[in-house]
Amino acid sequence: MIKGHVKLADIAKAAGVSQGTASNVFSRPEVVREEVRERVLGIAKDLGYNGPDIKGRLLRAGRVNAIGVAAIEPLAYFFEDPWARALMTEVSAVCDATGTGIALVSAQNQQKLSWNINSALVDGFILLCVEGGEQLVALTRRRQLPFIALALGDGDAAIPAIGLDNIAGAAQAARHLADLGHQRFAILAIGLTGGEAGAMAPEQAVRSLKFTSRDRALGYWQALADFGIGRADVPIHATQNDRPTVDAALEALFETARPPTAILAMSDRIALFAMQWLAGRGYAVPDDVSVIGFDGVPEAATVVPGLTTMAQPLAEIARRAVAAILEDAAPAQQEALDVTLIVRGSTAPPPAV
Amino acid sequence: MIKGHVKLADIAKAAGVSQGTASNVFSRPEVVREEVRERVLGIAKDLGYNGPDIKGRLLRAGRVNAIGVAAIEPLAYFFEDPWARALMTEVSAVCDATGTGIALVSAQNQQKLSWNINSALVDGFILLCVEGGEQLVALTRRRQLPFIALALGDGDAAIPAIGLDNIAGAAQAARHLADLGHQRFAILAIGLTGGEAGAMAPEQAVRSLKFTSRDRALGYWQALADFGIGRADVPIHATQNDRPTVDAALEALFETARPPTAILAMSDRIALFAMQWLAGRGYAVPDDVSVIGFDGVPEAATVVPGLTTMAQPLAEIARRAVAAILEDAAPAQQEALDVTLIVRGSTAPPPAV
DNA sequence: ATCCTTTCTTGAATCGATTCAATCTTGTAT
């Protein structure tokens, strides 16, 4: 019988039992008399029926046992971006443990994303809000499913979100280097609200950086102030989190008369690009220049020398996020988690002058 | 977030139109008179109805517009393994273009995997068969959905699969190094059927390596034979595709009186581990030792020096695989695609003696 | 033989939409 669509009703009819009983044979076998159960199962095997179709089941149940992870990025983002990957790894671990599926939801343009969010078969969403978080939240709202935003810069407390204490983390990073004796710092920033990259004045930074990066900048400044280093003494260059803009920033920084001995990078990605640029120019890390990153991506541990960084508690973030969706218990307000300093080989005292 | 109980039927009733018309308002608006359409949309907005629920729609349509990618690995595999990531990146690109969703399906133990495969809401599966491919295929068969196996070592032609011409690729790799003048080779293999790693004799390799690795070994040997280098002259060490076993193999190889000047690694992962080991021991790549990998993962391009490798046509693989699922047009038999040599900095003529 | 439990089984309702043949409206041409 090539006709591929045997359904439960067919089995029931063929076995001479009601559809309800047939359903029980598969979903609650203990309630059906053994004799009947075996007969039904036999018929099912004969007809090539492999158990209830998941689509019918889920329509009835109303849940699909999967969570969606969404971002305003191409789908490949989940596999390419180091932070996204590290986070997904942890989310995967949690989902593995709870038997929950993962569906990737994304699109670059608003319209497609909207469609994808609306048609994703999931019980809720984890939103990766690195770019355009507000839009993502707005789009997801309409779906009327539980969701939780991650890395949402914006301070709107009404949005269920898990954030980081970026100010404290950045301060700790700067303090680490200052404690080592560094005096000449430079900041490599991300996340301009506008598009351009380049050097910027502190006031300008406060104005045009997005929340996450602004907080990190504030943290750096705050710690350095304790060491008598003013904002104006710390050049800050915005990048687009990619190699060309990082390279350009470094070119500019190391052309000056007093190049920095310590680089505060707002992401590990930037820090890693910076280390490669430095290696290419013959600057030794950490002997000539120290570099500290932010995020704690796995690559930071494997590169040589290891990258000192402020690690996000990704496992904790993932655990809370998945739990929030599964139990529909999103935090009433934003939670901010601590980042922790991980010292590796990329930071050391500055070279003796 | 409590889900509103408004459904299409409620809207229809409230607007005084039939359910069919209400459905058309959302799914085929052009067929409904403008006046009616606006009235219905108005009512919908008032009642807080956000368009057709996807579950009902899909039940009717019978397809969910998503494909599952499955592997017998923890879910994190998709984000951690370089080959899987590179492949997923390409699959993502294809899915992005066609508006198809991606669901990740995996589990380490058989039973859970079986459950996950059976309950995944997808239109078909792409199977990553690096480990335990046969089991994966067997499990997927039962679901009676289109599927296609990738990297399936086994030669069973009845399974729809996309493979590689490993023999030709490996031969090309070995020829590249032999053309450069190398004479002392060593092979770092993967994929033992048993568990142990270590040095092995050629006959043993043929016997105990899995299909993919065996073919690669055969390819290496075949090309080297043309240069008068016999199988017995090429030490072959099995690894488990991880750092410890690669390190152990290299320790053994470079302890000998005639260490190799050219390393044939069966995966980029192994090759990259090898390059790190060599760097740690003070061997210069490519001046002292040349290394060639296999797979063409992105890291091979970014490492310094770049890794020469045999690149898999991942984009092509992804394109075909997704098309096969979406059009239910899996190839009747296994297809084998060509790999291409990408020369980077890790290979050069051997050191002058 | 009667009554009461237990244990199975039934049948119909439900989940939330789409589809399509049939019917009803219009508008236009004759």
Next chain:
DNA sequence: ATACAAGATTGAATCGATTCAAGAAAGGAT
């Protein structure tokens, strides 16, 4: 005024299961 095509709307069937109140059968006690 009549006929007819084109366009809009209806209503019932369908997708594939689960659920649960109610009925039937079997077994035990009196």
